[in-house]
Amino acid sequence: MDLVYGTPYWPSTYKTHIDYPSLNDDISCDCLIIGGGMGGALTSRLLAQRGLDTVVIDKRKIAHGSSSANTGLLQYTNDKSLTSCINTFGEAKGVRFYQLCRDAMKQLTEIAGSLKTDPWFIPRNSFCFASSEEDVAMLEEEYQTLQKYGFDAELWNTDQIKHYFPFEKPAALYTKGDAEVNPFRFVQSLFESAAQHGALIYEQTEMIHCDYDDEGVWCHTSHGKIRAKQVVYAAGYETQEIKKDKGAYLKATYAITTKPLPDLSRWHEQAMIWETARPYLYMRTTPDNRIIVGGLDEEIPAQDQRELRARNQGDVLLEEVQSYFPSDALEVDYAWGAVFGNTHDGLPLIGTHPDYPHSYFVEGYGGNGTVYSMIAASLIADAIIGTPNEDMKLFSLTRTSKPSPM
Numbered sequence: 116m117d118l119v120y121g122t123p124y125w126p127s128t129y130k131t132h133i134d135y136p137s138l139n140d141d142i143s144c145d146c147l148i149i150g151g152g153m154g155g156a157l158t159s160r161l162l163a164q165r166g167l168d169t170v171v172i173d174k175r176k177i178a179h180g181s182s183s184a185n186t187g188l189l190q191y192t193n194d195k196s197l198t199s200c201i202n203t204f205g206e207a208k209g210v211r212f213y214q215l216c217r218d219a220m221k222q223l224t225e226i227a228g229s230l231k232t233d234p235w236f237i238p239r240n241s242f243c244f245a246s247s248e249e250d251v252a253m254l255e256e257e258y259q260t261l262q263k264y265g266f267d268a269e270l271w272n273t274d275q276i277k278h279y280f281p282f283e284k285p286a287a288l289y290t291k292g293d294a295e296v297n298p299f300r301f302v303q304s305l306f307e308s309a310a311q312h313g314a315l316i317y318e319q320t321e322m323i324h325c326d327y328d329d330e331g332v333w334c335h336t337s338h339g340k341i342r343a344k345q346v347v348y349a350a351g352y353e354t355q356e357i358k359k360d361k362g363a364y365l366k367a368t369y370a371i372t373t374k375p376l377p378d379l380s381r382w383h384e385q386a387m388i389w390e391t392a393r394p395y396l397y398m399r400t401t402p403d404n405r406i407i408v409g410g411l412d413e414e415i416p417a418q419d420q421r422e423l424r425a426r427n428q429g430d431v432l433l434e435e436v437q438s439y440f441p442s443d444a445l446e447v448d449y450a451w452g453a454v455f456g457n458t459h460d461g462l463p464l465i466g467t468h469p470d471y472p473h474s475y476f477v478e479g480y481g482g483n484g485t486v487y488s489m490i491a492a493s494l495i496a497d498a499i500i501g502t503p504n505e506d507m508k509l510f511s512l513t514r515t516s517k518p519s520p521m
């Protein structure tokens with residue numbers, strides 16, 4: 116799958132000094148992780164830390180899948196509001212989902228602070244504005260719901276927004292406890308840490324297929340077999356090509372990074388900005404004073420049009436951000452397009468599947484993929500160690516079997 120096209124920004128920010136080998140032998144382990152992105156990084160580090168004999172394989176170089184396209188907003192609030200989660204799943208499940216996201220933010224904060232390579236993790240607040248007058252009532256209701264269940268949020272009116280930002284909007288939610296990160300550096304540093312805890316990492320090693328028996332799994336790669344007691348599929352959107360029962364749909368999305376700006380003081384607390392419209396536009400800043408803007412989700416273009424589409428959509432994103440910050444002369448430095456996956460009901464897919472014995476799946480689909488990967492890593496590590504957790508049921512892979520529209 117062509118996961119990323121055009122020129123993503125993050126790989127330019129970190130030149131790794133580590134080259135992981137390819138697998139050229141037959142080996143065995145307690146736990147095999149297929150996928151060296153955010154999901155595989157968080158899970159393998161946790162498993163290795165807990166003393167499991169862990170092996171990771173990736174068919175590309177580590178962190179060169181969707182995690183290199185990820186714009187690095189880490190938020191406990193979701194594309195699906197808490198109000199909407201309660202309406203869809205009921206009060207207990209909806210609130211529990213938001214609590215798990217908030218707990219995952221705390222875990223990510225702790226982990227980021229413990230890593231040797233700086234992942235550019237900075238605590239930030241989130242600013243979600245009403246895209247139109249019609250959405251104000253929805254934001255007001257969400258504010259009441261967040262307050263009721265103990266989530267820290269403020270509701271801002273037009274005057275407050277005008278005071279803090281150079282644009283006008285009818286209302287906004289200001290939430291606390293979020294963060295920005297450089298996902299490429301984060302994944303690289305998580306794997307460095309996993310390797311220090313004993314995990315073996317193999318790049319450019321593709322899982323061709325897996326066979327299952329009573330004792331475990333045989334994973335066949337082009338130059339060696341891996342015998343594992345358990346396997347964790349953390350293959351990102353390409354899991355859709357591996358697993359029969361998809362439960363998700365794939366689209367294209369776009370992002371740009373501007374050239375550095377001399378001054379970002381008109382951007383209140385460098386909060387992460389997004390909106391109520393769907394698909395939404397979102398914006399954040401970087402530690403080297405750039406702006407990252409993303410959005411414009413659409414059907415995946417034909418292969419021969421993708422590079423051009425990434426550049427053209429990049430120009431549209433620049434016009435958009437320029438309209439919010441008119442006094443800054445903005446220029447595109449990096450523009451990329453990428454595949455992006457969502458589930459039908461807005462919750463990620465995490466856990467086991469009846470057709471795949473000794474296997475767990477990390478499918479952190481949706482705008483909060485990193486937070487979902489953190490939830491998945493904790494739940495799966497607990498299950499493998501033998502401490503099953505009731506929360507896993509919330510993300511069951513068999514809760515929906517609607518065919519993908521793609």
Ligand SMILES: Cc1cc2nc3c(=O)[nH]c(=O)nc-3n(C[C@H](O)[C@H](O)[C@H](O)COP(=O)(O)OP(=O)(O)OC[C@H]3O[C@@H](n4cnc5c(N)ncnc54)[C@H](O)[C@@H]3O)c2cc1C
Nearest residue numbers: 150152153154174180181182185186187188322351484485
């Ligand atoms: C443009 C964009 C912006 C985003 N912004 C955000 C954001 O702001 N915040 C956020 O939380 N999330 C965001 N996301 C989502 C986020 O990128 C993902 O949730 C997360 O990075 C995906 O991590 P992953 O490990 O699941 O997938 P990947 O990073 O794709 O890793 C999976 C790995 O599996 C490997 N693999 C696949 N098949 C095989 C095989 N057969 N054998 C061996 N290896 C295999 C691939 O090579 C790949 O490296 C964004 C996504 C996109 C595209």
